[in-house]
Amino acid sequence: MTDPRIGIVVITHQRRAEALDAVARLTGLPERPPVVLVDNGSADGTADAVRQKFPQVDVLALSRNAGAAGRNLGVERLRTPYVAFCDDDTWWEPGSLTAAADVLDAHPRLGVVNARIVVEPGARDDPIVAELHDSPVPGPDWLPGPALGSFLAGASVIRRAAFRAVGGFSSRLWLGGEEELLATDLLSAGWELCYLDRLVVHHAASPARDAGLRRRVGLRNTLWFTWLRRPIAPALRRTAYLAIAVPHDRTSALAWWDALRGMPWVLAHRRPRPQSVEARLAPLDAAQRASTARRYI
Structure with a gap:
């Protein structure tokens, strides 16, 4: 074979x-x-x-x-x-x-x-x-x-x-x-x-993992992706949702700070995806908010 x-x-x-x-x-x-x-x-x-x-x-x-x-x-x-x-x-x-x-x-x-x-x-x-x-x-x-x-x-x-x-x-x-x-x-x-x-x-999930670091980087990357590829209105809506939905703790605060520090790079490389792709993927916003399997960030 x-x-x-x-x-x-x-x-x-x-x-x-x-x-x-x-x-x-x-x-x-x-x-x-x-x-x-x-x-x-x-x-x-x-x-x-x-x-x-x-x-x-x-x-x-x-x-x-x-x-x-x-x-x-x-x-x-x-x-x-x-x-x-x-x-x-x-x-x-x-x-x-x-x-x-x-x-x-x-x-x-x-x-x-x-x-x-x-x-x-x-x-x-x-x-x-x-x-x-x-x-x-x-x-x-x-x-x-x-x-x-x-x-x-x-x-x-x-x-x-x-x-x-x-x-x-x-x-x-x-x-x-x-x-x-x-x-x-x-x-x-x-x-x-x-x-x-x-x-x-x-x-078989390894126990050797830093859950806090992964959540911090995951939230930062979600924010960076949002502003790299989403149009302005969906980006604003998603950012506002995340500000409300994520845990209000030190890990999240560090993630927001990391995201803000990287915004000059994000804006320099911003390239919103085509409207046809944005329209196809728009249903994922609601699906991710409703997910009980694995939080997006």
């Missing part, structure tokens, strides 16, 4: 045990995909441990934590037309990569497919799955699954040419909600995104 059409990029930081487990699962897939592990500046010996145990894996050890932009570097190391992303606590189910490549082969304007996420232990659907399945975003009739306005990077397969054409993940956003900006740029360039229930990614 070796499939030369698809490779995998994994990003990791300070999770040596999880990275070794993820790489073991990925190198054992029947598709035998080439795997690139991007170590985002770990100081726990992750890169050396993976090189020693899995010499067939291309390990790129960075001197700093580049966040989501580390995936861009991994994509450049591959030459496959399609790239599956993985975090160090997720892994693809056997057969899903070939199924994704078949779908992308059959639909040349499809840029990203998002898989179903199964939470481990227990093999239960992540609560976000229902929202992906019932996405309110309208899409063309030819799409093989529900149209999406964004995606979850650790459970997605992208068309490498589309990804590179729009510049990949923003290095400025680091990590946390970074997918929305890329998704909007793909849609603005004429690509489509969809959810495919038959693709499966398993997720």
Whole structure:
């Protein structure tokens, strides 16, 4: 079942045990995909441990934590037309990569497919799955699954040419909600995104995470994206909603301060998305406010 059409990029930081487990699962897939592990500046010996145990894996050890932009570097190391992303606590189910490549082969304007996420232990659907399945975003009739306005990077397969054409993940956003900006740029360039229930990614959430930092960066990135790509009126409405809805605590205050400090950069790079894309994605505002699965920020 070796499939030369698809490779995998994994990003990791300070999770040596999880990275070794993820790489073991990925190198054992029947598709035998080439795997690139991007170590985002770990100081726990992750890169050396993976090189020693899995010499067939291309390990790129960075001197700093580049966040989501580390995936861009991994994509450049591959030459496959399609790239599956993985975090160090997720892994693809056997057969899903070939199924994704078949779908992308059959639909040349499809840029990203998002898989179903199964939470481990227990093999239960992540609560976000229902929202992906019932996405309110309208899409063309030819799409093989529900149209999406964004995606979850650790459970997605992208068309490498589309990804590179729009510049990949923003290095400025680091990590946390970074997918929305890329998704909007793909849609603005004429690509489509969809959810495919038959693709499966398993997720065993690592306890090694800084929830406060992720929320701070996520809120900052939400605000930055809003003013980078939304027209004035929707941007004002979304900003006002966030000012009311997010917790009024120190983490949120720091996020607002971070966002304000970055506004000169945001305004210098502001490029509102086309009205046709804005109209298609407008239903996501209400869906995100009503979400019980995962708060957008």
